Amino acid sequence: MSATSIFEFANPVRFERIAARAFPLALIAALVSAAIGLYFALFNSPADYQQGETVRIMYVHVPAAWMALFCYSAMAVSSAAGFIWKHPLADVAAKESAPIGAAFTFLALFTGSLWGKPMWGAWWAWDARLTSVLILFFLYLGYMALWRAVPDKTRAAKLAAILAIVGFVNIPIIKFSVDWWNSLHQPASILRADGPSVHPAMLTPLFLLIGAYSFAYIALLLSAMRNELIARRLARYELASGEAPARVVER
């Protein structure tokens, strides 16, 4: 295959060199933006006129929900690249995005529940937004289970990619669920036609924490991908040198 600029990164050796340098930078960026963001979220932003102090849950909830969608989208795109163009790194990126996305989804569901009880008067409601996000969580778990269930990595990658692309249908449903159906969950506040309906003083901590979550995703993904590449190389090495590859713990 002819090497165009973006395919250069698909070389695992070059990837590992870049990832080793990018990981600490992403980690530092995540920690710094989280520290500043949480300071604004907890101490230096106004209480809401209706929700009072409960509004601060939003600063943890909204970035988690966004990342839940983003990680799945990244997983679907990587899966497509792995399935169609057989990039060696794309399948690894898709596989390692899943547990991170599942964690963000759980955080969004959990913090949403904590907010729902005092504001709506219910921990949970089977409305379109909440239900579609719960389905997203199960899609992540199913995707992770599929990787573990199929021993042959090449075959597992193919099957998991198909599951990922089928589940990708859910992403626009989650985004537009609040517009298509009457739902208990409020409509979009940030990405909407006539600009954000959130006061600027509340947007500062929100955007800082969205940055923190994004950098955390990059840092976690890079280190998880490095681990996976090393584990695979170790397995190949032990296979070649005649040792039983059983010592490599299946993740």
Add this chain to the structure above:
Amino acid sequence: MTKKKNQRLVFFGGIFLAATAAVALTLFALRGSITYFYTPSELIALAETPSSPIRLGGLVSTGSVEYVIAETGDVVSFTIEDGSADIRVNFAGLLPDLFREGQGVIVQGRMTGNGVMTADNVLAKHDENYMPKEVADALKEQGVWQDEESGS
């Protein structure tokens, strides 16, 4: 090589399109059940008043909230409107903190024969606006406050 790649591209894209079509048809068929609540005008427009429990959502009409202290406990009665229709609701139980006149709420309960709803649960619906109290007060003072939710 290129031919195989194209086959995989078509196969993968085909799966996505098929899944999208299947889900779209399913959601279209279920559109009535996915809706979390009826608005008063939707409920009135129904050919037959449902006898099973339903959810009704809208704004609490200004000046419509009445508290009746009965021997069985506190009973509250209010009207839910959506701009073109309204329905009276009776409820005995705890109201959420955000419940007040002009607020969006969703009530769960049954329609009684005379077009009144008896609710066994009231949920407050929060809108998409977030602002500090001072800003909300200033907007109200300037008369640019919009308390009405649109349509649904």
